[in-house]
Amino acid sequence: METLKELKEMVALVTGGGSGIGRAVALALAREGVRVAVADLQAEKAIQVAEEAKGMGVEALALPMDVRQGASVARGVEEALGAFGKLDILVCAAGTDRIAPFLETDEALWDELIAVNYKGVLHACKAVLPHMVAQGGGTIVNLASDAGRVGSSGEAVYSGTKGAVIAFTKALAREVARYGIRVNAVAPGPTDTPLLHRLRQGHEGLFEAMVRATPMRRLAQPEEVAEAVVFLASPRASFITGQVLSVSGGLTMC
Ligand SMILES: NC(=O)c1ccc[n+]([C@@H]2O[C@H](COP(=O)([O-])OP(=O)(O)OC[C@H]3O[C@@H](n4cnc5c(N)ncnc54)[C@H](O)[C@@H]3O)[C@@H](O)[C@H]2O)c1
Structure with a gap:
């Protein structure tokens, strides 16, 4: 496949880059010649993907990072800047989920x-944006969800x-467009990743129903989201900013 010449020599940081969609994004960017910083709570997985x-x-660089902690994110961003000298692309893919009816959930x-x-998305954007503003441009893609x-x-x-991520993406896109920075979101439907396999345990019926409700009648592959x-x-x-692109086989059309 031909590579996108314009992406060559760019530098990206991908949170959650050690697994699933983040891993597929890091590798898809690498295939285009982008230098990648792979940030993940699971340091050994980040190392594997960087390799x-x-x-x-x-x-490529592996960054142990906890997106829940602003200091951890700031440290990782500084390390990436030290190694590569700039940051053109931020992809926020770190995420987690648990299946339970709302009334059975607790505050923890x-x-x-x-x-x-x-907040993981907020920490990453807060740490990266000053550098993008100073360099006069950049792009951010946040992983939302059709949910x-x-x-x-x-x-x-x-x-x-995920609704918060979508609203934040749009508001931030308005604020930073003047600096040449674009901010968009990708909203996957059910995607064949380790997270989905964990969630599906004990809830097989729910996921079968989601696939049945999907016009294309299958899960997404992480590479398709990437x-x-x-x-x-x-x-x-x-010229695209503040947009949400669903990658879900037609599950939602809005
Ligand atoms: N798989 C799906 O069906 C699906 C659907 C819609 C949206 N998404 C979103 O896509 C993104 C990627 O999900 P995935 O399915 O690839 O999951 P995944 O579990 O395969 O990968 C997520 C990665 O995020 C990392 N992570 C979790 N908490 C972290 C933290 N505090 N700091 C740093 N890294 C952390 C995990 O270690 C893991 O490597 C998530 O935001 C998820 O909500 C997934």
């Missing part, structure tokens, strides 16, 4: 979902965090 990226002929779970899925557009049973609080992220991050999307 895979290096195998594609690009420089709400706090965890908000800390990882929403954040239309809601999803058993994922009420998760849906709320294609949309790479497009939005690339200069080919140069």
